[in-house]
Amino acid sequence: FGWFFNRKDSNRLSNGREDSVQIGLMLNENKNEDNFDMNEEKNEKKSFSSVNDYYIIEMPEDNDKNYQQQQSQHEHVLNETSLNVMTTADLLRERIAFITGGSTHNCPILTFPDNPNIEISQEKYKKIVNYLTQVPSENERQLGFVIVVDRRSDKWGSVKTIINYIEDYFPYTIHVIYLLRPNGLFQRALSKLTFNITSCSHEIIVCRSLAELHDYLDSSQLSKDLGGQIDFRLFEWIEQRAAIEKLTKAIYDLSLSLSTFIQEIEECEFPNDVDGTKLIITKHSSEKQDLEQELNNTKCYGESLLRIIQNSQDLSSISILAPDKIAHCKGVCNALMHIEDSSKVLKEFWSVHQPRLLRCLELRRFETRFREIQGLFTQLLNDLSILPNSDRSIVEIDNILTQLDIITDRAQSIMEQATNLRNDGLNLLTKQQSYGLDSIEPKCQELETINSKINEQIHEKQQNLLMLRSYNDKLESVNHWCSKGRDILNMHQIHLSNDKAAKSLNELEDFLKELKLINIDDLQNVNIPEPLKSMIEQVLNRVGDVMNLCEKRCELLQKLAQPINRPVQRVQPLTLETTSPSNDVSILSANSTDIKSIQCINMKIDEKQRHVVRELLVTEQIYVDELKTIIEGYMMKFDDPDRYRYLAPAILQNKNILFGNLIDIYNFHANAFLRDLQMICDDSSVSCMGTAIGNCFIKRKSNFKLYEQYCQNKPNSEKIWENYCFSHPFFLKIQQSLGHRLPLDSYLLKPIQRITQYQLLLKEMIKHTRDENDKSRLQDALNVMLNILSNLNNVMHTMLITGYPGNLNSLGKILLRGEHFQISKEKRRASSSYLRTKTCVRDIFLYDKEILFCKKKNDGHSRSVYQFKESIKISDVGLSTYHKNDKKKFEVFLKDLSYVIQPSIDDDSTRWIETIKKLVSHQIEQKRAEIKIRSASLDHGSHLRRQSHLKHMESDDENMHDCSISDESDSDLPTKNFYSKKNFSSGGSSSNSSSTGSAKLYNTLTTSKSNSIG
Incomplete structure (x- = not known):
């Protein structure tokens, strides 16, 4: 049987009752x-x-x-x-x-x-x-x-x-x-x-x-x-034939639809997941219901047509239908019988297909539960594998045993789920017989195998830990016995009486019997782990030393305990050697432990840095793939003739506005930046990872300016999307075919989201970098990205400026933006007195050529805009660094007006002053260069005119020639002086025009006080 049914090209009876009427x-x-x-x-x-x-x-x-x-x-x-x-x-x-x-x-x-x-x-x-x-x-x-x-x-x-x-x-x-x-x-x-x-x-x-x-x-x-x-x-016969033909055509279409429905379902494969199976069950059920509804509508139409034909004849005089009516009724009845046959075929097919769908759904649920339990088992095995095999402390072993008990409880719960799932799988095999046999049976066997494996590993782990604990108990008892023996040997004096010697001898013999109760032979098991085996050897050697000392002491005490008939010679007792070598070993061990801990910390720091680098590389690859999906999934479809003909001209004409320079951004990341990162990560010879990553960002600094153009275009792109593309079927079908949960406009935000993530990754990398050179280079890269973000932020805000009479693009690059600056105007008079105006709050935008003063307002759509108020040309301004020695303020002045500006943040004053200084200085240098060029061109023109005049006079007679030269020489001097004066005046004039404003500001700079610049 098949799956799908496409009725796109079929002609249907939408409502049988309406047609019958x-x-x-x-x-x-x-x-x-x-x-x-x-x-x-x-x-x-x-x-x-x-x-x-x-x-x-x-x-x-x-x-x-x-x-x-x-x-x-x-x-x-x-x-x-x-x-x-x-x-x-x-x-x-x-x-x-x-x-x-x-x-x-x-x-x-x-x-x-x-x-x-x-x-x-x-x-x-x-x-x-x-x-x-x-x-x-x-x-x-x-x-x-x-x-x-x-x-x-x-x-x-x-x-x-x-x-x-x-x-x-x-x-x-x-x-x-x-x-x-x-x-x-x-x-x-x-x-x-x-x-x-x-x-x-x-x-x-x-x-x-x-x-x-x-x-x-x-x-x-x-x-x-x-x-x-x-x-x-x-006429009545023609109308009835038309109605019958409409009915038969509808039945024919339904027959084809039913055949297509069954054929397509037969050719369709079942999905491999629960959601897909549910979706296809819903889809097939809906299509089946639609087909049933159409059959019912057609049947209703046919029955209504039959009644109309039967009632169309006046039966008052004739009790039976006329032959033409009988023929029509017969045709309608045959059509209704065909509808019944089609309905029967559909029901029989669905009675077979629906159970298969339900069996498929049960199988997919079984497979999904199997994958979940398989994942739980994998995590459980990982948790078991990372449990340490401690060979030092009983407390550590007890902690590990506690963790193992927790894992065991988890394992019991998971194994119970696995057992239930296995039983469900066997039930499915019983109910579904051969259906899903190749999938269910191996998984049931695998569940049984995993259960056994988990039980074996937990049991083995538990036995090993218990064995380690038992050995550690014995080792602790043996160490205690050795310490006790050392104390006994140190306390007993050699110069004892016979009674005291006998008492000490009995005490030593009882002490040696305690060792037999400990049963140290169990410590010599061949299956003991290697680290523990070396500890046991050391302990056994210590036991042997203590036993030798005790045996020697017992021999001596036995001699002392015997009755002596001769004077007893006093013997200097032997002293037990101190365990200074073991102390040296412990000191070395402590030093080694400190070194290892430092190395471990450094390794952790390096591992975190590598983790951040991996995160940078992986997220960059994902970002590139997402950009590629947008370009291939959406942009290239605009060139597909089977698709773009459904698009409105407004969408086709604004394609470049909708996507901006997304292709340029993709080419930069896919062909340059991502490759640089991959080369750094794949090159094992790179020792300074931080420096390499930092250089990668700094080297590509100019390429990141592509985002400035993208951000400038983003508001226009959003307008195109909202006005034309939001609910257009072209974009909805592509979104569905790509499997995207979100529409295109959400993916067009990816570049803006990505450019803000780099500085976070760089900060995290700096945090986990030990080398100072690497830190310095990463900090430089961070500063580059922060400057780019600041510039992007300024660019986005400049697009909200309204009311400016000119073109903002002609003002040059946006350098700084200040919020909530307090501005007051002061008129400058000839007497150098000031007339202060009311202080107001403005947002200031500093461009290469002008300073804009704007007022922040709400546009009524929950969005802030900047209403333009006034502007100052950089070529006309002078700058006083600190207004009346107030370091929180600075002054920008014109010929007869000055602006006293106080930033909302105190530290911003220095940044604004330095930036404006650079702009004004640059303007002065440009004016100087213009003056030099103009002067040189004027001198060169005068020289050419003089040479031309001299050549012209050579053709005259000698007397006139001499006279002309004399006259020309006399007339040339004032001409030359005149142009020199004009050139000088151009360089030093204090005209109020904008063309000489920078020269005037330069003169102001040379004559003003040291803390001012013009």
Whole structure:
């Protein structure tokens, strides 16, 4: 069975009840129409518009036929005839031919009525015959047709024409042709001359009157114009045929949809996760419900149509339906039977497919629980593996045993879950039999294996720890015994009496018996760990030394305890050697421990630094991948002709604004910055990791300015997104195909988020760096990134400035931004007195060319903007570092006005003063250079004019030449002096114009006090 069903291209009946009401209105409007005037034809054309584009679909009576045979028949009708009531409506209204539903011997009767005013062409004949012969059922068509040709009012030429058409083409078998001959006097006389029955290949019976026709055909099967009982209403018949064709077309579409639904589900694979399985169950259930609903709607439509056809005939005089109504009802009933068959197929398919979906869901839940328990087991094994095997202290071993008990409790809970999951898996195998066998059975075996493995490892760990504790207990007892023996040997004096010697001997013998109770033979087990084995060897050596001393002392005491008949010689007692070597060992051990602890701390610091570097590299790789996803997933789709045609021109034209310079940022990170980081991390020869990382940031300082352009474009990008792209299907489909939980605008924030993360990683790296050179280089890199962030912040704020009369881009680069500065203006008079104005609070923006004073306001949309108030050109200002020796303030002055500025932060004054100084100094240097260039150009022009004049005078006579030279020399001096004065004046003039403002400020600088600059 299959999975998916796409009804995008199918034509559906949205509401069967509405369609039935519409059909009822159509039929009732023309229920009693019998005439064929032009007004009725117009009404017919209007009523046909609601059933346009529906093809005739034959519904066979035999419901046991194969579905594929039905489909092939449908395709044959559609491809070969392509006829329906709409394509033949004009011919039907001309009454060229019609089929009333009457029959004889189960053969349908096709009537060519008497209509002498209509000329029948062969094309019209074929078209009407092809359509009308498709109206009866397939069985009736196979039995053949009976044709009635009524030409009572016509001529024999018309008879000959229609008979020739029938002889040339008729798609099915013809049993007999009944001809109502022309009744005109002249036509009766010409009958034998103009028409020869024997020349026809079909049987033709010529009837002179309707009575003769009724001898052959039952009048109940003939229309009233042939003297029959069928009240055939052509317009009503056409409308009912249109409704039936609409019904059959809808059923045909539903059959195709059902077949497609089953086929696509058969070709679909089950998802590998619970969420995906739930999603596909919901999807298939929804599609199945939609299909059922459409079947029910179509069934409702068919039942309504059946009732309308049955009620369309006035049964007051006739108790049964007319043959044409019976034929229509029969067609509708066959269609309803086909709907029932389709519903049955859908139910049978769903009864098989739904359990498979549920089994798949249970299997995926089993696999999900298995992965969770597998992860718990992995974590449990890791926790077991990191438990230390202590061989020093009983307290440490007790702590480890306590931790092991906690792990054991966890293991019991996890193993209980694993056992339950294994039982559930076995139950699934029992219920689902072979389904999921290759997945469930190995996992059940693995659960059993892991349970056994965990039990074995916990038991082994516990036994080892208990053994270590037992050995440590014995070692502690042995050490205590050795210490006790040393104390006994030190306390006992050699010069004792016999009684005291015997007492000491008994005490030593009891002490030696205590060693047997300790049972030191257990310490010589071959399975003892190596570190503990060396400790045991040391202890056993110590025990041997103590035993040797005790045995020697016992021998001596035994001699002292014996009765002595001679004087006892006093012997200097032997003193037990001190354990100074062991003290040396302990000191060395302590020093070694201190060195190890320092090395351990350094290793931890280096490990944290490497962790930060890894985090930098991993997050950079993720960031590059995300940028690549945006570019390939969204931007490149703009160039896909199958997609961009659905986009509005406003979106296509603003593509570059929407994405900004994202491609440039991606190329920088993917091709340069990320590669630099990877080379640093992969190069084992790099000893100074901090310096290498810092150099990487500093070297790429200029590339990070790409973010400035991106931030400047971001507000415009957000406007494009909100106005055109927020809910556009183009972006929603791409988001769904990429599996993104968030829309595109959230991913367009990634560059701004990333640029702010670098300084955090650098700070963390500085924190875990020991080398001072590395720290210094990392600090330089941090300063670079902080300056970039500060500049980006300033750029973002400048975009909120409103009301500026010019172009902010012409002011140059934004250097500083100050918030909540207190500004007061002071007018400068000739008497050097000041007139102070009211102090106000302003936000100041310092550009390369101007200082902007703005007032911060709320724009009414929960967003702050900066309303422009006034500006000062840098070329016109002077600067006083500290206003009246107040270090919190500085003064910016013009010719007759000064601005006293106090930053909100005291430390900002120095930064603002230094920056403005650099700008003013730069302006002065530019003015100097301009003056030099201008002076040089003027001197050069004067020299060229003099040389040209001299050459011109050489062609005159010698006297005039001398005179001219003299005159020129006399006139040249004042000219040269004039230009020199002009040049000097340009350099030293104190004009108020902006072109000489910097020169004036330079003069102010040279004449003002030392703490001012102009």
